[in-house]
Amino acid sequence: MSAALEMVNLAAEKGVTGNLGSVGYGLAAIGPGIGVGIVFGNGTQALARQPEAAGLIRQNQILGFAFCEALALIGIVMGFIFRS
Structure with a gap:
């Protein structure tokens, strides 16, 4: 019996x-x-260095935040799709 299976049985x-x-x-x-x-x-x-570009910087911040959070949501969905 493998060590991983023994650990699963012990946890159960x-x-x-x-x-x-x-x-x-x-x-x-x-x-x-x-x-x-x-x-x-x-x-x-970037806002501290160039306050006149606040609109563009904020837009890029929101886009970067959305991409990072999309990765997190994909990760949580994968846990439900690939159940062991």
Whole structure:
């Protein structure tokens, strides 16, 4: 019997339920979190350097935020699609 199967059986005996998709999503949420921080951090720096370009900078911030959050939503959906 493999070590992974033994761990699953031990967890089932102890009453732990769930799948690895939730752990995978937890790890995958780190990337979009860092991405959102980078988008807004750099956007704030850009606004401080060129306040006259506020409209364009804000538009690009919102677009970057949407892309980062789309990755997070795709990650949570994958946990439900590929159940173990």
